[in-house]
Amino acid sequence: MGRAGRRSSAGPRRSKAAAEAILEAAEAVLAEVGYAGFTIEQVARRAGAGKPTIYRWWNGKPALLIEIYARQPLDLSDTDTGSLEGDLVAALARLLTFWRETPAGEAFTALLVEAQHDPAALEMLRAFLAERSFPFADLFDRAARRGELAADFDLAAGLDLVSGYVWARLLTRRLDNDAPSLSSAARQMARGCLRR
Amino acid sequence: MGRAGRRSSAGPRRSKAAAEAILEAAEAVLAEVGYAGFTIEQVARRAGAGKPTIYRWWNGKPALLIEIYARQPLDLSDTDTGSLEGDLVAALARLLTFWRETPAGEAFTALLVEAQHDPAALEMLRAFLAERSFPFADLFDRAARRGELAADFDLAAGLDLVSGYVWARLLTRRLDNDAPSLSSAARQMARGCLRR
Structure with missing residues (x-):
């Protein structure tokens, strides 16, 4: 290994291929054992990488989980149905499938769990x-x-309601796309925001 | 100790005083170290009880957590303000304070976390x-x-929205009673249910 190689493995800069291997290993560990068995140790072993390398590039589990999340493709385009209610039905179904x-x-579940006992993870979740x-x-x-929106519509409240609804479904493992209950929820959420 | 005493400590029937001591110890452990340090081992040590006794009476952490939850006093009486929106504001504030x-x-947080890796805990959470x-x-x-309610109001969806909202606040540790954001959320929830 040449000088550049040594320098890159000792410095904060990532080797793209090694980072990719670690992320793929992390995804595989999550998929196979779920968040409870998700440790940096396991990821390192599976990736054939050193734990110090992982900690140098991600500084811990929450950062690794966030990168796993962010690199998955969530496509909410083509959810413009002409009304907020229709858009919510389409986007909620898309998100649950995602x-x-x-x-x-599993990555988001793990981040929520970490945030319950690790203040740094809570900060990262909020950010x-x-x-x-x-x-x-x-x-x-x-x-x-x-x-469509009421004059006193509050975006923060709207987002809190949507995110709370989907988090509750995630945490009770109801990610199936059951159209009737999604439609009812979307209808209530949308009506709560509309001009009367 | 008489016969009845021996039989009760060997059988499934609880000694009321011992059960109370265990529940109080469990609450103290939760309060001091949070759910991450909440183990039957810790609870037993603090209560001066044997782990087998605890497992005989509760069969595991989730059952113990549920009993801790259920024995706390949540009073939602006097939240009848004359309108769904007002009632929601009052009840949400009461629940966050609770x-x-x-x-x-902390007990409910712990139950949610347990449910993410223990299928039995998930079943207990749902029940x-x-x-x-x-x-x-x-x-x-x-x-x-x-x-007040729309003809097509769906109770399950209404409860999903309310519970999702409060769970999200619990899990992001926003249990402060910030009146403006509670009011906005309650307004949107209520409007979503009302006759137009």
Whole structure:
């Protein structure tokens, strides 16, 4: 290994291929044993990497979980149905499927759990939620442009209700796309925001 | 100790005083170290009881957590303000205070966490939610009697939205009673249920 190689493995800069291998290993561990067995040790073993390398690049489990989440493809385009209610039905179904079918669901569950005993993880969870500005914000923007929203609509409350609803489904493992109950929930959420 | 005493300590029947001591020890452990340090071992040590006794009476952590939760006093009476929106504001504030100021908040957090890796805990969580028929069901009953609710109001969706909202606040440790954001959320929840 040449000088550059040595320097890169000792410095904060990542080797792209090694990082990718670690992320893939982390996804595999999550998928196979769930968050309870998800340790940096396990990930390192599976990736054939050293624990120090992982800690140098991610500084801990929460950061690794967030990167796993963020690299999964969540496509909420084509959810413009012409009304907030329709958009919510489409986007909720898309999000539940995303959590069910990619490592994102297990990664987010793990982050929620970590946040309950690790103050640093709680800070990262909050920053993550604020930064990503939860994808549903776009739906409310669209509704505002259509003139659907009540004058006193509060975006923060709207996002709290949507995210609470989907978190509760995640945590009780109801990620199936049961159209009738999604429709009822979306109808109530939308009506709560609309002009009367 | 007489015959009856021996039989009761060997059988499934609890000694009331010993059970009380164990529950109090469990509450103290939860309060001091949070759910991450909450183990039957810790509880037994603190109560001066044997682990087998605890397992005989509760069969595991989730059952113990549920009993801790259920024995805390949650009083939602006097939340009849004349409207669903007002009732929701009052009851949400009461519930957040309950979670913040009694061991119930930490116990419920612990139950949610356990349910993520223990299928038996998940079953108990679901049964607990169904059985207690979440105290907010009364609020919707009252609203129905007042004639406030839309004809297509769906109680399950209403309860999902309320519980999701409070769970999200619990899990992001926002149990402070911040009146403006509670009011906005309650307004949106209520409007979503009302006749138009």
